Amino acid sequence: MAYKQGHPDYEHDHLVGGELDPGMLESDNVEVVIWLRDRKGIHVNLEGNGQLAEAADLFEIVKEHRKLPDFVDNIFSIWMVSPLLELRLKRSHKAFQFAQLWDEFCGIYTDAKTDEVSRDEPVVMFQRNVFLSLKEEKRYWQLATEDVLSLLYHESKFNVIDGRYIVSERDYDILAGIQALIERGRYSSSKHTPETYKDDINKYYPVHIYKTKKSLMETIRRTNKKYNELHLEGVHQQASDNIGEEERTQLYLRYLDICSSYPFYGSAFFEAVLQKPSGKFSTMMTNIFSLGFPEMDVLVAINTEGICVIHEEYKTVILATPYEQLSWDLDLNEDEPDKLPALLLQFLVNEEDGPITKVLQIYSRQAKLMDALVETCVKRKHHEGYDSSKHEEFCRGVTNQMEKMCLNTYTLEGQACE
Numbered sequence: 001m002a003y004k005q006g007h008p009d010y011e012h013d014h015l016v017g018g019e020l021d022p023g024m025l026e027s028d029n030v031e032v033v034i035w036l037r038d039r040k041g042i043h044v045n046l047e048g049n050g051q052l053a054e055a056a057d058l059f060e061i062v063k064e065h066r067k068l069p070d071f072v073d074n075i076f077s078i079w080m081v082s083p084l085l086e087l088r089l090k091r092s093h094k095a096f097q098f099a100q101l102w103d104e105f106c107g108i109y110t111d112a113k114t115d116e117v118s119r120d121e122p123v124v125m126f127q128r129n130v131f132l133s134l135k136e137e138k139r140y141w142q143l144a145t146e147d148v149l150s151l152l153y154h155e156s157k158f159n160v161i162d163g164r165y166i167v168s169e170r171d172y173d174i175l176a177g178i179q180a181l182i183e184r185g186r187y188s189s190s191k192h193t194p195e196t197y198k199d200d201i202n203k204y205y206p207v208h209i210y211k212t213k214k215s216l217m218e219t220i221r222r223t224n225k226k227y228n229e230l231h232l233e234g235v236h237q238q239a240s241d242n243i244g245e246e247e248r249t250q251l252y253l254r255y256l257d258i259c260s261s262y263p264f265y266g267s268a269f270f271e272a273v274l275q276k277p278s279g280k281f282s283t284m285m286t287n288i289f290s291l292g293f294p295e296m297d298v299l300v301a302i303n304t305e306g307i308c309v310i311h312e313e314y315k316t317v318i319l320a321t322p323y324e325q326l327s328w329d330l331d332l333n334e335d336e337p338d339k340l341p342a343l344l345l346q347f348l349v350n351e352e353d354g355p356i357t358k359v360l361q362i363y364s365r366q367a368k369l370m371d372a373l374v375e376t377c378v379k380r381k382h383h384e385g386y387d388s389s390k391h392e393e394f395c396r397g398v399t400n401q402m403e404k405m406c407l408n409t410y411t412l413e414g415q416a417c418e
Contacts, residue, residue: 030096034058034078034124036066037155056091062126066147075140075148077129082122084110087369088130088268095124109365110271127155130268130373131380133304134260141253149252153182156259163206164269164299166315171258176204176232177239178255182248187233187240197229197236204232208315263320263394264308267301268373272364273340274298274309275406296404300343300362302370304377306394307345309362311404318401319360321347322394323378330371331361341367343374346410349402356417359408 030050033041042065046053055078063072078089080098084106089095098105099122106117141149159165160175167175184192201210210227243254259265276294297312306322327346333339340363349358364370409417 032058032095032124034062034126036062036126036151037158038150039154042066051096052094053096054091055089055093055095058095058124059091059126068148069143069145071140071143072148075129075132075137076126076151079125079127080122081125081127082106082120084112084116084120085122086268098122109369111365126151128152128266130266130302131304131376132266134266137260137266141256144249146249146252149249149256153252153255156256156265160259161203161206163208163315164267164301164310165259165262165264166310166317167258167262169209172205172209173235174239175255175258177235178243178251178258179204180232180236181239181243182251182255184236186245187237192233192236194229194233197232200229201227201232204235206315263303263306263398264301264310264317265303267303267308270300270302270364270366270370272298272300272343272362272366272370274360274362277403277406295363298362300364300370302373302377304380307374308398309360309405316401317398318404320395320398320400321345323374323381328371328374330367332367340364343367343370357410358402359410360405361408 028051029048030046030053032044032046032050032053034044035041042062044058044061046057058078059073059076062068062076063070078093078095080087080089080095080102082102085102087098087105089098102120102122103117106112106120110117112120137152144152156165157175157179160167160172180187184196205227243251246254273295276296298318299310299312301308301310306320306326308317309319310316311318325348329344329346331342331344333341343362343364345360345362346357347360349356362370
């Protein structure tokens with residue numbers, strides 16, 4: 001199979017969500033709420049041709065309502081977001097049409113059951129543009145108003161609490177402390193007692209941190225007694241001791257600086273599954289009982305610099321690879337209808353006997369979306385030029401865990417290794 005390279009030539013510009021042209025709709029008034037990651041919504045009555053309002057129109061409404069500077073055109077985008085699916089809209093896309101076709105999108109791009117799809121309702125969301133590089137974003141940090149930094153902060157906080165941004169235990173505590181400074185002000189022993197923080201752990205930490213599984217066979221999470229109101233009080237006090245009197249904008253920047261030090265920052269996320277590596281026992285059981293290959297759920301994070309794969313159960317990053325070290329392809333498995341489409345990643349690995357290549361198969365209903373996003377990001381990097389130092393920079397803080405993935409191994413000449 002011929003893989004798309006990290007330095008290809010392109011003819012088409014693919015974007016998440018693809019192109020839609022369902023035709024003209026009847027003119028009518030439409031009430032819409034445009035949500036922002038600070039949990040504030042902008043209620044708008046689109047009169048006349050409301051059903052034909054484009055994402056660009058909704059974007060301008062947010063800019064005007066929040067008095068945002070013009071350079072936010074490069075920082076944020078309009079998205080359609082639901083518990084089942086997230087799609088970034090191009091400026092010409094019509095949000096109402098996407099909402100009308102949402103059940104169809106969920107049927108194509110998710111494994112949700114019919115009743116789950118029927119209950120799923122998307123919202124219009126104003127959030128970070130996945131095509132904004134970290135280098136570009138940091139330039140805007142120096143120009144950004146408090147409102148712009150606030151929106152970026154709240155989106156990062158959402159990703160931390162939601163368990164998408166997997167950081168070190170130390171950084172979870174630092175982030176929780178900064179959040180407490182932003183929300184509660186500087187720590188005061190007379191004002192902030194343990195009771196102040198009671199039942200608030202879930203607002204500062206993701207569930208996998210403050211609740212743990214007792215054993216591999218146990219599915220019910222038990223509360224980790226370390227993470228209680230005393231712990232939260234402690235990180236708040238420590239943040240107050242370590243950080244001087246700073247404006248809110250500086251606290252936002254501190255939070256963003258920590259989050260952006262990880263390779264998955266600013267990513268779009270996709271649900272997928274990997275085959276688990278099979279030992280002799282599991283292989284025997286598979287052959288005897290036709291159980292199929294054991295699988296593990298993963299979250300695939302794709303941004304302008306590369307791809308991360310996150311183990312959903314253990315909440316660890318098991319692979320981080322930049323586009324400079326990557327080739328990829330899309331396998332729709334059309335000849336095998338029982339198989340999910342797959343995004344194939346081929347990347348270089350240096351071993352004792354010399355460099356080899358590994359191929360990972362990522363199975364997902366959203367494989368087409370992932371392929372389109374990767375292609376667009378690589379095309380943009382191709383125009384910007386590549387930096388050989390990006391590999392070390394992108395993989396900062398992450399050790400690829402090859403043993404947790406089922407990988408095919410090839411020589412540089414393309415011969416399969418046993």
